[in-house]
Amino acid sequence: MSKTSNQLYESLMSGDYASEGDLIQLITDDEINEDGTEEVFSDLIPILSVRNTVLFPGVVIPITVGRQRSIRLVKKAQKGDKMIGVCAQIHPNNDDPSWDDIYHVGTVAKIIKMIVLPDGNTTIIIQGKKRFRITETVSEDPYFEAKVNYLEENFPEGNKKIQALEESLKDAAAKILQLNPEIPREAQVALDNIDSTPFLTHFLSSNINAPVESKQRLLEINDGIDRATLLLELMMKDIQMLELKSEIHKKVHTDIDQQQRDYFLRQQMKVLQTELGEEGPEKEVEELRARGRKKKWPMEVARHFEKELDKLLRINPSAAEFPITINYVETLVDLPWNEVTKDNFDLKRAMAILDRDHYGLDKVKDRIIEYLAVLKLKNDLKGPILCLYGPPGVGKTSLGKSIAAALGRKYVRMSLGGVHDEAEIRGHRKTYVGAMPGKIIQNMKKVKVSNPVYVLDEIDKLSSDFRGDPSSAFLEVLDPEQNSTFTDNFLEVEYDLSKVLFIATANSLDNIQPALRDRMEIIEVTGYTMEEKVGIAKKHLIPKQRKEHGLKGKDLTFERAALVKIIEDYTRESGVRNLERLVGKVIRNVAKSIAMEEEYTKKIGVQQIRKILGGEVFDKEIYQDNSVAGVVTGLAWTSVGGEILFIETSLSRGKGKLTLSGQLGEVMKESAMTALSYLKSKADKLGIDYRVFESYDLHIHVPAGAVPKDGPSAGITILTAIASLYTQRKVKSKLAMTGEITLRGKVMPVGGIKEKILAARRAGLKEVILCSKNKRDIEEIDEQYLKGIVFHFVDTVDEVLEIALMKEVVEDPIRFHIETQVKAVEN
The missing domain is CATH 3.40.50.300 (P-loop containing nucleotide triphosphate hydrolases)
Known part of the structure; x- marks a missing residue:
């Protein structure tokens, strides 16, 4: 953009051009012959495919041709009317393009000058004349020829939008010239001399920094407003990129050393803050010092605080250590050192x-x-x-x-x-x-x-x-x-x-x-009894849930029997968290009925509980079954309170193998082996033929196999279950036990007694066997938790079996097989 159109044309015709930048210029009289007549373009023209270049009408560019097909085309055109069609390649790396590899919208151009280079390539300087669209391909050999339809420019005259777009394009071009130092300043003169809006768009489209695809889109648009709008968008993107580069350049290249610059700016900032009366680091430090004087902290802390403030004054405010130190001294002064509230001694x-x-x-x-x-x-x-x-x-x-x-x-x-x-x-x-x-x-x-x-x-x-x-x-x-x-x-x-x-x-x-x-x-803090849970529900849970769900006391009440049913049939926990959830569920059901203006029962009874909460989750009947020998109820402690635990045993024909299941821990496995060893040693006393142990396999199982179980509290329970199985004597109804055993038959004390007793009460059990040394734990439990339960305190396994095993014998196939096996051995 360094020469006007007339100067450039003369230099091109004489071969006197300074650089390639001088060649990419404009010629305004693009469709007028030297004699003043309007140029006529043929419908059948040769087509030259070019790489990475889109030619626009009125623009002069140099093109180097090296492919044989292109050289033949240029030489033929140079001898004739010097007119060729120029189309851009879709894929620039393709050395032998076909019709499908070039765009079908291009620009007819006139060869201004042809120069044959020493390496055999040919450079031509061409001037774009008019846009065309290929309508029919004629031949590919010896070069491309096609019939074309020429496209007219559609720029409505006197349109205010066109005028606004033209001014915006010139402003954007001036901005680009300002931001890009590589473009000569004389280019602004060339821009100012353009008075044709179509040519302005062609000239800027040819010279913007955009990919071939974007320039081809500009060439193909017939509507002048659409073309100018798209061109403006592309130029604005180019401006943003140039501004970003300029900003990065300014940050990277500094004329002054960074520390000197910071020092200079800090000194200026101090002066300005002093003039304006605004706060600086010194004032902030003094405020912290004043707050520190009011603190009731130890003397050594006060000295440390003052030392940190003095250190803060010596730190550069822009240094990374400054905010860390500020945060530190603020933490010191914000902490309560001797600020206390007065205790209420009522x-x-x-x-x-x-x-x-x-x-x-x-x-x-x-x-x-x-x-x-x-x-x-x-x-x-x-x-x-x-x-x-x-x-x-x-x-x-x-x-x-x-x-x-x-x-x-x-x-x-x-x-x-x-x-x-x-x-x-x-x-x-x-x-x-x-x-x-x-x-x-x-x-x-x-x-x-x-x-x-x-x-x-x-x-x-x-x-x-x-x-x-x-x-x-x-x-x-x-x-x-x-x-x-x-x-x-x-x-x-x-x-x-x-x-x-x-x-x-x-x-x-x-x-x-x-x-x-x-x-x-x-x-x-142990679990609650059923009576305590009812009291908690009435005093705390129901009022809380009513308030959370927007209800009043008159909207609903709970019968005591309804609360008891929720506690016994729908929850099994030491606390009241699940009870609160179920109470909330009942109250939500009532809230829905009130909101939908439906009839509902204000006094919640047992029937309403079952209707809202569905079928009972827990069944108490399973805790009262003693019809089968070899099943004993134990008591266990868990992190959610006490639970009852069943020990089930069975015999099968075999060779005396012991099988344990139910995901038992090492302690419970040892308890099972200890119980079996003790039982074998006391077989005669219990009336068990020792030869049975060699003829039957024993399986001990604790239900809920997915739940890990361990702890030293199931020894007497396992022993009682095995003894009941081998003797086929029933276990006493509604009886539970907990305690550990030794090989000598001693019963050892265990922990978690209160939780286990509460679990026994929830399950409806009436008798509990404990070690005599656990009597001290029972004495610490409130009497209301012990009502309805008879406690048996024992020291030996014999006492356990005396209490737990009934005289009644179960008649079933297992006992029949045992007796048959014994008789067979005796005979």
Whole structure:
């Protein structure tokens, strides 16, 4: 774009052109002969296929031809009227294109000059004249020839949209000239001399930075408005790319050293902030210093804080260390150091709050009242570490809120389920990217007092991996002798946690490491009886669910029998979580009837419960069946409370093989082998012929085989089942037992007695056999849980069998086979 059209034409005709850039120019008089007459174009023209180039009318470009077919075409045209058709190739890498490999819309061009190069190639300089479309292919040899239909330009005159598009195209072209330093400045003069809108679009289309496909689309569009619009879009994309390149160029190439530039800008910023009265780093530091003076923190912490502020003033505000240090000192000043809430020592009020929020749990309530009483008398007591241990749904977590309300303290809860990174407890060191304090300090910062009730929920769900052991990090947190000097990795100074009342919750103590368990006072929160569940439902669950579902007390009530049916026939749990879900389901059914203006029963009875909840889920009859020998009911402890457990046994002809099934753990397998060994040693005393053990295979099975079972509590249950099977004596009806045995026939005590007794009551059992040493556990249980159950305390296996086995013998094929086998052996 360095020469005007007349200058370029003269230089081309004389062969005096400076560079290839000078060749890609415009000639405005594209359809006028030298004598002033309008050029006439033939309908049959030779077609030259070109690579990576789209020729537009009025544009002059050089083309180098090297294919024999193209050379023949050019030489033939040069001798004739010098007119050729130029079409772009669809695939530029194709050296021998066919008609299907070229676009069928092209531009007829006039050969202005032909130059034969020394290497045999020929360069021609051509000028585009008029667009055409191929209508019929005539020949491919010796070169392409085709009949064409010439396309007229469709630019409506006087159209305001055309005028606007023309101005926009010129502005976009000027912007490109401004952003691209490689284009000569004289190109702007050439643009200003163009007064033909069609030629403006052809000229810009030829010179924009766009792929061949896009330029071909521009060539094929007849409508002037559509062509100009598409061209403007392509030019705007080119402008965006040039602006991005320019921005990158400015960022990469800097005239001044970066540090000097930053220093200069910082000095300017300080001056401007001083003039405007706005805050700078110094003012922010002074505000932090003023806040620090109001804190009631230890002297060593105050000195450390001042030291960090002085260090902050020496750090470059743009340095990466500056925001880290700011975050650190803000954390220090935001923490509550000696800000405490005043405890409420009204013990009667505290007991009323505990009774209001929780039904039962007398042992836990007494422990809290004891703590308040000592605190009231001494007015200085380090926070005890309580651990509420029991099955899910019994109210352990919500008890923490009630304790906070009773004390008048703030409440904060930290869920430990799935925590496996020690840094979540102790925090990260400041040197790490994204460092922050641990969750203990974060929650203290959030609660803004240093003596809250802090609930550590699900402490038995802590896990460990390569990032450390969080449970070990709690050894310091939960030790009243050490937590006054708790050190978080992020804080780097000691923080006093001794005023915090920590309350941990756990479903199982087995998963808590012994050292951590030793630091906590274990308070057992056992399951509820049926009477307690009815009381909880009436006092808490039903009002809560009514409120959540938008109902009032007058809209529905529950009969006691309906609640009993839900508890006995639709739930089997120690807590009340599932009971609350089922109560909510019943209330939702009523809410639907009210919303749909349907008739419904306001007083929910047993019939409505069965209609809404469907058939009973649990059947109590299975716990009362003693018609088959070799089946005994045991008692087991699980993480969700007590459960009854059946031990089933059977005999089959064989060679004395023992089979165990039901996914038993190692302890239960050992109990089974111990029971069988003991029974073999006492066979004569029980009236069992010892030779039977060699003639029959014994199979011991515990139902629900998909559930893992283990623990030292099924020894006497397995022994009783085997003895009943071999003697074919029935087991006493509605009897359960729990205890471990030794080879000498001693009965050993087991744990989880209260949960097991509650399970026996739920199952409708009337008698329970326990080790005599478990009598102390029974004495600690409230008498209301023991009503209707007779306890047998034993020391030996003989006492167990005396109580459990009835004199009645079952007549069945197994006994017949045993007697037959014995007689056969005797004969």
